[in-house]
Amino acid sequence: MIQNLKKDVRVKTLYKWAGAKNRMIKKYENINAFPDSFVNYHEPFFGAGAVYTKYWNKGDGKECYINDSNRFVMGIYRAIQGNVFDFVNSAKELQEEYLSSPKVTKEMKSSTEYQVTRDRMFVCKRRGYLTWEEIYNTKYRGRESFYYKVRDRFRQEDYSDTPSVKMVQSASDIYFLINTCFNGVWQDSSRSHFSTPVGLMNQASKFVNEENILEWHNALSKTKISDGDYKDTIENVGKGDFVFLDPPYRSGKDVTTHADYGTASDDVFQHEVIKFALECDQRAAKVMLANRDCGDDFFKKAFEEYPQFNIKYIDTNYTMGTARNKKDADGNKVKDTRGNIVKDKKITKAREVVIRNYE
């Protein structure tokens, strides 16, 4: 374990993640959703681990179990746990190479020169004349070609059962990609995993927070990491433990889920998660299940026969897509009284459901 870190440093999530609960934590705390005490901490649908960042050191047993079926993101935590300095160095190298290429501003993107260069890059790639690595090394050296070079390397590797050097490379590649991709969202295509295009390419500041990564290393020294199906984690659950279940959102009749983790999030899946919650309850663990309420009492009905579970609802908003500049009827940007440009986000009102077997 690395010592001498500032005592008040808290772990912060390492990347944006669809469905991450960063903004929900305060709302959960407002309804006292988390247990006052528990033995070990479990998070079988880890994502970016927003709740873990607050609660990993609150248990009496001080043992944590984290899992997500996305083995690539869990590889980031494995690398930080086992090879933190190699990981930091590798991530910093990627960051430096990316940031040392010029920023791409909106104006540049609309210039003919940029459009022509971009078209040439993509034609070379599509017709198989050059790989992204060759494009980056010999033709068009820039943030965009660097991103695609790293993305290709990441997608071509088979990281199962690989030595730690490759594991660190994979972990720092995906850490770099999630921090520079479009909207920070993981997308899979039918042909390959991680097909998210490059992001805005206008970052000016560093995104590798070394102090935070070292703090993660400390937290992970008390944490068991796995990357399988959540059901396989039941054996770790014991009496008095806290299990935070945050599966992919349920899609209702009128509400579709926008996070695509490559798994089904239909009602069969949700019923299995409920079964898992009941199994944790039988093991005398404290369970908290979070999901979206689609207005059809799905969860209320599912837990009807289990009075030890209580249900609470929290009103919230989901922001869809990227914020654009709000325009008036003449197409001019709208400014507020302080002269700031007003952003026009598509906000959808929603209700979250929180189900627990403790008060």
Ligand SMILES: C[S@@+](CC[C@H](N)C(=O)[O-])C[C@H]1O[C@@H](n2cnc3c(N)ncnc32)[C@H](O)[C@@H]1O
């Ligand atoms: C709503 S997100 C969790 C977000 C997380 N609580 C946070 O705050 O960052 C749901 C997660 O479940 C994972 N997942 C989907 N199906 C799974 C399965 N069968 N077993 C384990 N994890 C799964 C997805 O990869 C995704 O990261």
